Amino acid sequence: MxxxxxxxxxxxxxxxxxxxxxxxxxxxxxxxxxxxxxxxxxxxxxxxxxxxxxxxxxxxxxxxxxxxxxxxxxxxxxxxxxxxxxxxxxxxxxxxxxxxxxxxxxxxxxxxxxxxxxxxxxxxxxxxxxxxxxxxxxxxxxxxxxxxxxxxxxxxxxxxxxxxxxGDEDGLSANEQLRRLEAYCAQNIAGRPSLTEAADLCGVTARQLALALKQASGLGFSQFVAGMRLRQARQMLRETGLPIKEISYRCGFSHVSSFTSAFREAEGRTPHRYRLNSQH
Incomplete structure (x- = not known):
């Protein structure tokens, strides 16, 4: 039927x-x-x-x-x-x-x-x-x-x-998609960047953007955002005198303790120790 x-x-x-x-x-x-x-x-x-x-x-x-x-x-x-x-x-x-x-x-x-x-x-x-x-x-x-x-x-x-x-539309290249993704995440790093919102900016589906990211970097979206948070935190620790609590907030961590744990796991030292070592 x-x-x-x-x-x-x-x-x-x-x-x-x-x-x-x-x-x-x-x-x-x-x-x-x-x-x-x-x-x-x-x-x-x-x-x-x-x-x-x-x-x-x-x-x-x-x-x-x-x-x-x-x-x-x-x-x-x-x-x-x-x-x-x-x-x-x-x-x-x-x-x-x-x-x-x-x-x-x-x-x-x-x-x-x-x-x-x-x-x-x-x-x-x-x-x-x-x-x-x-x-x-x-x-x-x-x-x-x-x-x-x-x-x-x-x-x-x-x-x-x-x-x-x-299949011959003038869409964004994979490199341009990733550039827009990175710019979007950088602007929204203090909050919760959304793969769907980023995909909309690129004119593709979330699945297509996630696949392009995976092929280019080997990372999933959550891993990519986590890496950007830590990269921005390292830069702020080196170049500013902001309190670690403020850096934690600006980089999208809900608590200083979670920031410290993630930073120590990635860098092998605390944010405070990283800042001290970068000044020498």
Missing amino acids: RNPPVERVCVVEMNLPGLNVTIEDARFGREMELAPARHDVVAFNLSRTPVDIHACYISRRARSPYRRFGSVSYVPAGIGLHMFGKEAGASMLMCRFEQHGQNGTFANAGPSDVARLEKCTDIRNRDIVRALERIAEETLNPGLGSETLIAGIAATLAVDLLRLAQ
């Missing part, structure tokens, strides 16, 4: 040449299937409340591993979806790019590589997210020239999605 599709109730609809835009109240069941369609679909969760759903892409010859279904997802024409998770409702922006022979927005994309599509269940690219936000704003509150504006934004969005799906 086939699994039911997602239940949808259309709230607002706008039809443009080659593009259908809707705001829908969607209801996700525990297990769902979306049959391959003749249009490319971009979905944006306007509720901003994450749904606990995982999805895989299915083509005639292959299927992708299951991945988290995020706020923004993309399904090319001719590709099906299988989803499972917890029942939930969400307000969704749906953009459907129609295919008309060789004139469709994605007509020149060629067969979709299912393996490359894995990243498209949870798209974090800021340009794509902002484009969808603007389309949603104009659809819910149309004004002078809204259709022209939406068509222009959608044309750019189509190119960004095509690049993403085919």
Whole structure:
């Protein structure tokens, strides 16, 4: 027995040449299937409340591993979806790019590589997210020239999605991702740096950023942050006269005792002894 599709109730609809835009109240069941369609679909969760759903892409010859279904997802024409998770409702922006022979927005994309599509269940690219936000704003509150504006934004969005799906998007290099990660952690070292927030700054998923970090340094995110805390502490001990308690706080340690223990384990001496030795 086939699994039911997602239940949808259309709230607002706008039809443009080659593009259908809707705001829908969607209801996700525990297990769902979306049959391959003749249009490319971009979905944006306007509720901003994450749904606990995982999805895989299915083509005639292959299927992708299951991945988290995020706020923004993309399904090319001719590709099906299988989803499972917890029942939930969400307000969704749906953009459907129609295919008309060789004139469709994605007509020149060629067969979709299912393996490359894995990243498209949870798209974090800021340009794509902002484009969808603007389309949603104009659809819910149309004004002078809204259709022209939406068509222009959608044309750019189509190119960004095509690049993403085919793996040749102008994303950040691994080195740039790690540079942004380090800068983010340095700015937030007194608090609790978040891998998810850092990944958002890099336009990738937390899993992708963690993998890039592991490949480059051999460290997990927690180890990386711990190392930065100690590196900053060493610098402050050498270059400032701040009390050790203050250094402990600025480097993100909750107690001086935990700072002292971590420092001694890494350096073989206490922060006080390290400071004395560095002055000679």
